[in-house]
Structure formats: structure tokens, C-alpha cells
Amino acid sequence: MAKLEIVSPVTGSPRDVWASLRCAAEDAARDEPQLASQLNSVILSHDDLSGALSFQIARKLGDSELGAMTVREVALAAMQADPSIVRSAEADLLAVEERDPAIRSMLQPFLYFKGYQALQSWRVAHWLWEQGRDTLAFHFQSRISELFQVDIHPAAKIGSGVFVDHGTGIVIGETAVVGDEVSMLHAVTLGGTGAERGDRHPKIGRGVLLGAGAKVLGNIQIGDYAKVASGSVVLKPVPSGCTVAGVPARLVNCPTEAAPARTMDHTLADVVYDYVI
Incomplete structure (x- = not known):
């Protein structure tokens, strides 16, 4: 080659x-x-x-x-x-x-x-x-x-320039999609919300940062360059360039920084909007 x-x-x-x-x-x-x-x-x-x-x-x-x-x-x-x-x-x-x-x-x-x-x-x-x-x-x-x-299902789709930090406890389901330049830490789950079949897993956009222990569940879109704070449970779509945190996840900063997956900045803005997505 x-x-x-x-x-x-x-x-x-x-x-x-x-x-x-x-x-x-x-x-x-x-x-x-x-x-x-x-x-x-x-x-x-x-x-x-x-x-x-x-x-x-x-x-x-x-x-x-x-x-x-x-x-x-x-x-x-x-x-x-x-x-x-x-x-x-x-x-x-x-x-x-x-x-x-x-x-x-x-x-x-x-x-x-x-x-x-x-x-x-x-x-x-x-x-x-x-x-x-x-x-x-x-x-x-x-x-x-x-x-x-x-544990990544072989049918999932994952882009390039992806950083899986530490690795332990990562779960990515069958119909999940992970875009280019994504970073994720340990204990991230990209899962479903039940026993339904078909397209049932998250779609993660380009340059998204997924913090440690983040759970993104269901066939929902996480927009490009969004940030999911550690320990969050995300059940609804996240707009591009926004930060979500909490259980259930709420928008806390929108827009966020330009390239969170590259800076690996897990901090949250001082000004919190705090409305449910």
C-alpha cells in the first residue's frame, strides 16, 4: 500500500x-x-x-x-x-x-x-x-x-479524526452515527430508549465533545460543534454549537466555543440560560 x-x-x-x-x-x-x-x-x-x-x-x-x-x-x-x-x-x-x-x-x-x-x-x-x-x-x-x-456495534458509522479518551465503558449502538473530529471520554453511551427496532440511536455531528459519562439516547441529532457536559442525559436534539448539561439535559450556553472537541474544554459558561431542550 x-x-x-x-x-x-x-x-x-x-x-x-x-x-x-x-x-x-x-x-x-x-x-x-x-x-x-x-x-x-x-x-x-x-x-x-x-x-x-x-x-x-x-x-x-x-x-x-x-x-x-x-x-x-x-x-x-x-x-x-x-x-x-x-x-x-x-x-x-x-x-x-x-x-x-x-x-x-x-x-x-x-x-x-x-x-x-x-x-x-x-x-x-x-x-x-x-x-x-x-x-x-x-x-x-x-x-x-x-x-x-x-462496545461498538459493527454496523455503527464513525468518521475520522475521532478521539476516544480512556475508552472504558464506551457503548455505541447499531444505528448510531458519529461524525468527523468528535471527542468522547469514558462511559459515554450512544444508546436507544427502549426495545424498538429500526433507526433508534443518536446522530452525533462533526466536532462534538461528549464529556465523561454522557448518555445520549434515542434517534436524535446532536448538532455540529455542540458540547455535552459530563454526566448529562440527553433525550432531545441539541442545536449546532450549543452546550447542554444536566439530567435531563438543558441548554446552558448557546452558542458555545467554535471547536470544543479540539480544545477539550469541559467547563461551562458563567451565564447559564437553563431552559429545557
């Missing part, structure tokens, strides 16, 4: 994500010789991001029922058939680098952060679902849930 370059959200310039990741791995292997073997097998022995990412997914998801070699073959097939999987993985890495002050380089999310790893594994499961291979897609979903405590 040809090397891909995408634009950094910070500088607006082309960024070779694979080269940056390799450089970070080389530095780490030099600084921590005890990890050199792992870094070589996961990253430095590969020619491109698809090779490294498929290896990483395989070493995580492989088990006695579906061996790592088979998982890697499936992941590579998905990435070769749909190059957008790798482009999204690159954009997601850049999103973590931009929005998570805890990291030192792209190496940490790629190797250690379960939010990033769960999302990339899900992208393979989603490809399987789109190919009509629902049983294997569900197997991937089950392994992702067991390993990372992130």
Missing part, C-alpha cells in the same frame, strides 16, 4: 504519520532497550502503517478461537480493500496527538491506549459488516468489548 500523507489539524501542513510513528519507535527502542524487541516486531519491522496496525490488532484480538495470524490476514484484507481505514487511523492518531496532553508521541496511543486500539479494531469489524460477514464482525465486537471495555 502506498504511503499516505494527511494534513495536521494543528499546522495545516501535510504530515507523514507513519514516518513520525517510526521515529518515535526508534527513539524509544534506543532509550528503553528492554522494549526494543517489542517495538521492532510491532512497528519497525513493517513497511507501512497498514502492516504495523494489522499486526497490532492481531496481537491484541487473537486468541485460541481465532488465532493472531488469521486476525492479521483479515485486518490486512480490510485495509487493502478500503484504504480509508488507514487514512482514518492516521487522522485518529493526529487527533490524539493534538488533544491529549498526557502523551509524548504517537507511540503511546498506538501501543498502549485502548481507546485508539479499540476504534481501529472496530474499523475492521465495520468493514466485515459491510461485506455481509456479520458473524465474524460480531466476533470482533465481542473481543473488542472483552479486551478494551469498548
Whole structure:
């Protein structure tokens, strides 16, 4: 697969994500010789991001029922058939680098952060679902849930440049849609409101920030660049660019800041409008 370059959200310039990741791995292997073997097998022995990412997914998801070699073959097939999987993985890495002050380089999310790893594994499961291979897609979903405590239905739709911080307790339902550039923290639920079938899950717009423990329930639209405060329960649509908070959620600031998912600003405005949506 040809090397891909995408634009950094910070500088607006082309960024070779694979080269940056390799450089970070080389530095780490030099600084921590005890990890050199792992870094070589996961990253430095590969020619491109698809090779490294498929290896990483395989070493995580492989088990006695579906061996790592088979998982890697499936992941590579998905990435070769749909190059957008790798482009999204690159954009997601850049999103973590931009929005998570805890990291030192792209190496940490790629190797250690379960939010990033769960999302990339899900992208393979989603490809399987789109190919009509629902049983294997569900197997991937089950392994992702067991390993990372992130439960995303393979039929859900998720954009690129998405930041899943911490990951623990994330639940995203079958008909949910998550737009580009979204950030979400742990214990976010994008769920339904009952046992109804059909289109029953939230539609999250571009650049939305979903705080820790936020519950967005039902087939409702969360507008672009909206912000859902931590612990909120959202049962009605949220206008673009607005902030909601509470149980049930109320509008507390509208409009809010221009790009909440990128700034990761979870604070609320001093002036609270406090009317039910």
C-alpha cells in the first residue's frame, strides 16, 4: 500500500504519520532497550502503517478461537480493500496527538491506549459488516468489548479524526452515527430508549465533545460543534454549537466555543440560560 500523507489539524501542513510513528519507535527502542524487541516486531519491522496496525490488532484480538495470524490476514484484507481505514487511523492518531496532553508521541496511543486500539479494531469489524460477514464482525465486537471495555456495534458509522479518551465503558449502538473530529471520554453511551427496532440511536455531528459519562439516547441529532457536559442525559436534539448539561439535559450556553472537541474544554459558561431542550 502506498504511503499516505494527511494534513495536521494543528499546522495545516501535510504530515507523514507513519514516518513520525517510526521515529518515535526508534527513539524509544534506543532509550528503553528492554522494549526494543517489542517495538521492532510491532512497528519497525513493517513497511507501512497498514502492516504495523494489522499486526497490532492481531496481537491484541487473537486468541485460541481465532488465532493472531488469521486476525492479521483479515485486518490486512480490510485495509487493502478500503484504504480509508488507514487514512482514518492516521487522522485518529493526529487527533490524539493534538488533544491529549498526557502523551509524548504517537507511540503511546498506538501501543498502549485502548481507546485508539479499540476504534481501529472496530474499523475492521465495520468493514466485515459491510461485506455481509456479520458473524465474524460480531466476533470482533465481542473481543473488542472483552479486551478494551469498548462496545461498538459493527454496523455503527464513525468518521475520522475521532478521539476516544480512556475508552472504558464506551457503548455505541447499531444505528448510531458519529461524525468527523468528535471527542468522547469514558462511559459515554450512544444508546436507544427502549426495545424498538429500526433507526433508534443518536446522530452525533462533526466536532462534538461528549464529556465523561454522557448518555445520549434515542434517534436524535446532536448538532455540529455542540458540547455535552459530563454526566448529562440527553433525550432531545441539541442545536449546532450549543452546550447542554444536566439530567435531563438543558441548554446552558448557546452558542458555545467554535471547536470544543479540539480544545477539550469541559467547563461551562458563567451565564447559564437553563431552559429545557
